[in-house]
Amino acid sequence: MSLISLITDLFRNLSQQRLRSFLTIFGIMWGTATLILLLAFGTGFRDQTILNMRGMGDQIAIMFPGQTTVAYEGYGIGRPVRFRETDVQLLRDQIADIDVATPEYRESMEISYGTKRRNSSVGGVYPVYQDLRNMFEKAGGRWLNEADVKQRRRVIFLGNRLTENLFEEEDPVGKQVTVSGTPFTVIGVLQEKIQNSSYSQQDRDRAFIPASTYSAMMGTDRLSNILYTPADPGKAETVRDQVYEVMGRKHRFDPSDRDAIGIWDTNEFWSFINVMFLGINGFLVLIGFFTLAVGGIGVANIMFVVVQERMKEIGIRRSVGARRHHIMGQFFLETFMIVGIGAAAGYAVGWLLVEATQDLPIKDFVGSPYFAPEVGLIAFAVLGFVGFAAGLLPAWRASRLDIVECLRR
Template sequence: MSILSLFTDLFRNLNQQRLRSFLTIFGIMWGTATLILLLAFGVGFRDQTVLNMRGMGDQLAIMFPGQTTKAFEGYGIGRPIRFREADAWMLKQQISEIDVVLPEYSSYLQISYGEKRRNSSVGGVYPGYQDVRNMYEKQGGRWLNDHDIREQRRVIFLGNRLAQNLFENEDPVGKSVMMQDTPFTVIGVLHEKIQNSSYSQQDQDRAFIPATTFSTMMGTDIINNIIYTPKDPAMAENIRDQVYEVMGRKHRFDPSDTDAVGIWDTNEFWAFIDIMFLGINGFLGLIGFFTLAVGGIGVANIMFVVVQERMKEIGIRRSVGAKRHHIMGQFFLETFLIIGLGAGAGYAIGWLLVQATQNIPIKEFVGAPYFSPEVGLIAFAVLGFVGFAAGLLPAWRAARLDIVECLRR
């Protein structure tokens, strides 16, 4: 039987039972659209969560000073640990797997411009802090540089919301603000970014000055925390163990005393994200699969009816030499053609639904659905499985029919 004849017979059969055919194709269409929409929401949620987390930095670990909870080498418990700038440079020197290490000063200070005043977390940092923390400036400004560090310049970089609160509609760059009765020149404003976590204050409300300027103003080299990134995220756990070893030797505490130095390693979060969204997307895909399977049952049902209605045709074809695999191939192909009609419409409707939900009110938290290539491929694979399962039994039954019984119909 030619392909043209197969298509002609298929559409003739569909036309003869319009309602039945419509409901069958509709089941596949709706199941496909549902599967695509659910998977697209899962991908969008994953991407938005990653984007939110990247607001604080990529593969970042933040060290906080704590106090000892274990006696060690004659020292008792409850002894506070204090970080100094030299500790950061020591970690970089002694742990080769660390890529970047940066000390960070921090204190809540009042910043004023004219009559406007704001209490803000002010960080004393080095230029490399920009890339580690994804701190990028708006056009017309700049970030801290090496000259600011060497010359201990009184320059300040403002978070975007802090700048808005102080300057409203004025351009802050080049203007002076007062901090600790000292004028600071604004050199840049933070480009707005999404950030759902922080370890002191949201970056949009913070200010940053050169670390050397901060140390001189406050008269101390005691820092609030140390930031580091690994060369290879897979080595994060090993690096953390080495950090405790190195800091334990320096500050005389038991390396197993994790309360002496707190470490928030965001690499653990990235590993958790992969597992969590594999489970979420798997669950959403399973719901979509079962929805599509209902449509597949409808296709299998209509193909069983078609087999009953076409028994005489099957008997004639077998009697003139058609093999069983020819009969199976014909009904498999018809099954996939029906599913293809529904799937094509389902892909179109799914894509339209994805586009229609791009501006949902909670987009900042759950993201917008995204029709990625992986969504299309997964949907295609599921459709292929459903089509095979829906066509197998009807095709098998058609191929195993007795020729004589078919010709008696």
């Protein structure tokens, strides 16, 4: 039987039972649209979570000084550990798996411009800090550079919301602000970024000056924290253990004493997020699968009816030489055509629903759903399985019918 004949017979059978056919195809359509919408939301949520985390930096670790809780080599507990810039160089020299390490000074200070004043966390940092923390400047300004550090320049980089509070609509670049009474020239403003976590203030409310300027201004070489990135994120845990060993030897504390130094390793989050969203998307696929399975039951039901109504045709085809696999193939093809019609409509409806939800006021929390290629592929795979399962029993039954009984119909 030709493909055109199969299609003609299919639509003739569907038209004979319009309501039943519509409900069956609608079930596949709605199941497909639901699966696509669920997966699109899952993908959008994953990407938004990653984007939020990137506001902190890409796979960085942040070290904070603590105090000992384990006696070690004659030293008692409760002894504070303090960081200095020599510790940063020590980590670079002794841990080959560390790619970048940089110090950070930090203190809350009053920043003023004219009559406007704001208390802000001011960081003393090196130029490489920009790459670690994704600190990108707006057009017309710049980030700190090596000359600023070497010459201890009084220059300052402002967070975007801090800039709005101090300057409102005025262009701040080139203007002077005072930081705890000391004048600084504004060289740049932070480009707006999404950030859902921080360890002092969000970067939009902070200010940054050269580390050398901070140290001279405050008269201290004591660091607030140290940032580093492993050369291979897969070795983050090994690097962390090496950090405790190196710093333990330097500051005389037990490397197993995790309270002596606090380390916030965002690499742990990246590992967790992969597992978490694998589970979330798996759960969403399962929900969509069961929704599609209901539609698949409808398809199987209509195919059983079609087999019953076409028993004489089956008998004639078998009597003139059609093999069982020919009959199975015919009904499998018709099943997939029904599923295909519903799936095509479901893809269209799903895409429209995804587009319609773009402007919902939830983007900052769960992101915007979008129709990614993997969403379409997963939906196609689930539809293929549902179509196979829906067509198997009807096709099998049709191929096993007795020829004589069919011809008697």
